[in-house]
Amino acid sequence: MPGNAIPEQIDLAIVGGGAAGLATAVFAARSQRDRTIVILDGATRLGAKLLMAGGGRCNVTNRVVTAADYCGGSPRVIKQVLAAFPVERTVSFFHELGVGLHEEENGKLYPDTNQARTVLDALVNEARRLDVRILTGHRVTAVEACELGFRIRTGEKALCARRVVLATGGLSLPKTGSDGGGYGLAQSLGHSLVPTTPALVPLVLAGDFHVPLSGVSQDVELTLRAAGAKAIRIRGALLWTHFGVSGPAVLDASRHWHRSQLAGDDVSVTVNFLPGEDFAAAEQRLLALASSQPKALLRNALSRLLPARVAAAVLRKLEIEAELPMVHLTRDLRRKLGHALLAWPLPVVGGRGYAQAEVTAGGVPLSEIDPRSMASRKCPGLYLVGEILDVDGRIGGFNFQWAWSSAWVAAAGCR
Ligand SMILES: Cc1cc2nc3c(=O)[nH]c(=O)nc-3n(C[C@H](O)[C@H](O)[C@H](O)COP(=O)(O)OP(=O)(O)OC[C@H]3O[C@@H](n4cnc5c(N)ncnc54)[C@H](O)[C@@H]3O)c2cc1C
Numbered sequence: 425m426p427g428n429a430i431p432e433q434i435d436l437a438i439v440g441g442g443a444a445g446l447a448t449a450v451f452a453a454r455s456q457r458d459r460t461i462v463i464l465d466g467a468t469r470l471g472a473k474l475l476m477a478g479g480g481r482c483n484v485t486n487r488v489v490t491a492a493d494y495c496g497g498s499p500r501v502i503k504q505v506l507a508a509f510p511v512e513r514t515v516s517f518f519h520e521l522g523v524g525l526h527e528e529e530n531g532k533l534y535p536d537t538n539q540a541r542t543v544l545d546a547l548v549n550e551a552r553r554l555d556v557r558i559l560t561g562h563r564v565t566a567v568e569a570c571e572l573g574f575r576i577r578t579g580e581k582a583l584c585a586r587r588v589v590l591a592t593g594g595l596s597l598p599k600t601g602s603d604g605g606g607y608g609l610a611q612s613l614g615h616s617l618v619p620t621t622p623a624l625v626p627l628v629l630a631g632d633f634h635v636p637l638s639g640v641s642q643d644v645e646l647t648l649r650a651a652g653a654k655a656i657r658i659r660g661a662l663l664w665t666h667f668g669v670s671g672p673a674v675l676d677a678s679r680h681w682h683r684s685q686l687a688g689d690d691v692s693v694t695v696n697f698l699p700g701e702d703f704a705a706a707e708q709r710l711l712a713l714a715s716s717q718p719k720a721l722l723r724n725a726l727s728r729l730l731p732a733r734v735a736a737a738v739l740r741k742l743e744i745e746a747e748l749p750m751v752h753l754t755r756d757l758r759r760k761l762g763h764a765l766l767a768w769p770l771p772v773v774g775g776r777g778y779a780q781a782e783v784t785a786g787g788v789p790l791s792e793i794d795p796r797s798m799a800s801r802k803c804p805g806l807y808l809v810g811e812i813l814d815v816d817g818r819i820g821g822f823n824f825q826w827a828w829s830s831a832w833v834a835a836a837g838c839r
Pocket of ligand 1: 439440441442443444445464465466467470471473474476477478479482483484485562563564565591592593594596597600601602603604605606781782783809810811812820821822823824825827
């Protein structure tokens with residue numbers, strides 16, 4: 425085919441050129457060089473989300489990734505897909521592309537350059553080197569099965585492809601181009617949808633307790649309790665904000681809160697300000713402070729256990745005299761304080777929505793794909809990868825690992 429012209433009949437069309445779509449293109453092109461592979465993306469530039477990932481540094485994966493790091497569809501299926509392209513292969517793949525990765529706290533792996541751009545450029549350059557045709561500004565509006573495979577329509581043109589991979593992502597950060605349009609394409613080809621909610625998203629609180637704490641970060645354990653369900657406990661950093669709470673522990677908790685809301689369950693969220701400690705330990709800590717510093721003021725003593733602003737806000741809310749010398753802390757006050765520190769209620773009234781969510785929970789059910797190939801069980805010749813599927817990982821590089829692993833499986837499956 426001369427020049428840049430795209431033949432009307434192509435072998436493989438990948439709808440969506442985010443992490444999963446780009447990786448699928450590279451893996452597929454490497455395994456069969458003679459195929460015509462085209463990526464169609466609605467955005468004018470590829471990779472807006474990749475560039476924002478990990479605070480602009482792109483947390484590519486995690487040192488240890490297991491199915492337990494994900495929610496959504498069957499853990500058995502997630503495990504099978506991850507096993508086909510585990511973390512070690514992700515590390516070597518990026519190494520081959522010239523992107524060294526290094527480990528940071530909680531096993532997170534980042535590019536040595538600390539720039540997401542390095543990851544995006546490596547994927548795009550490799551795709552181009554392998555003659556993958558990348559069509560940006562081509563939002564796919566319809567995919568229809570036809571005799572030769574599929575007819576794909578964009579505002580600009582119509583293409584025929586023998587096989588199609590849907591890599592359109594979810595609904596998170598719709599301004600990047602991942603606006604949920606891909607769900608409609610999947611549904612038009614026979615798929616159903618597990619209802620979606622935002623995940624990895626900050627939570628909005630009622631009241632004003634959080635307002636003066638904005639900017640304070642602390643280690644906590646969050647507990648979510650819904651009637652009749654096992655309590656969910658998440659430990660990590662919580663960041664107070666002007667609207668409520670954020671930080672890794674809150675982001676991880678947010679999907680559970682939203683799923684409970686979706687199910688119509690009443691869910692309570694409490695914070696343990698002394699993570700890992702029970703009531704006896706908390707009381708012991710307060711007793712120890714009282715005996716070692718009997719003249720210290722309660723607010724100062726408490727500031728040894730919590731950030732000072734949080735300690736002051738807690739005492740204010742409990743209407744306990746902040747200037748009370750520790751020696752005068754009665755048993756009743758100590759117990760009241762101890763209980764409050766272990767189960768401080770967070771009056772969650774909502775989340776910040778898809779516009780601030782890092783990922784989408786829900787999507788195309790895993791039961792509708794074959795995990796050996798990511799092939800649709802509903803529509804022969806169709807494959808699905810990445811966030812469009814009903815899989816969402818916790819914070820730490822797990823969502824990209826799902827993109828890389830599912831891309832690998834699809835590329836091997838769609839020959
Ligand atoms: C701010 C932020 C930070 C994040 N940081 C991390 C991190 O550090 N580590 C991590 O593991 N995960 C992170 N994530 C999550 C991660 O980015 C996603 O899980 C991952 O990008 C999903 O990849 P995907 O290819 O499936 O979808 P996407 O990356 O969303 O790509 C989908 C692509 O499809 C295109 N598209 C959609 N519909 C159509 C259509 N109809 N026609 C044509 N094209 C279409 C879109 O334009 C887009 O380019 C972050 C997410 C956000 C929002």
